[in-house]
Amino acid sequence: MSPDAYRPSPLADVDCEATEDRFTLVFTRDLRHPPEKVWAALTEPGQLAKWAPYTAGRNLSEAGDVTITMIDEEKSQDMAAVVVRAEPPTLLEYTLGTDLLRWELAATDAGSRLTLRHTVQDRDWIPKVAAGWHLCLDVAEKLLEGHPIPPIRGAAAADFGWSELNDQYAQKFGIPNTGMPEH
Known part of the structure; x- marks a missing residue:
């Protein structure tokens, strides 16, 4: 897909919640699809591979250990993860490294x-996380609509508006823009 053929959707409804030592991005988006269809995109490895920055070693619909493989162009990295809660089709919670x-x-x-x-x-x-999920969820929405586009992930995201989204979300949060993470 050419970067000219894709334009990011408008900024999502976002917030940042802080605890003593952690920060939580709250990213809300309305989708034109029922929860069951969205749930399948969030949990089935074949669908995750088409929109997410990773694939999963198994369906995420059940609690337990899982291997998540992060993808950046030709490079991939396996990470141990744990599905903490899975309540189809309304709640999915898992660890990914130190993230939740x-x-x-x-x-x-x-x-x-x-x-x-x-x-x-x-x-x-x-x-950074907001900009990345923004692009991934744009791709997921196209997949759910039946008009899939290739995943936008890793360093290639810079070609599809990640830097501009990162800047806009940084301004919205009042957080300094520290640029693209190393890939």
């Missing part, structure tokens, strides 16, 4: 409201 991801789905008249709570250790990562 909690996906909440609620039915709406138009489809679903997806709320992602991604907890990280470093506040500077909040806009």
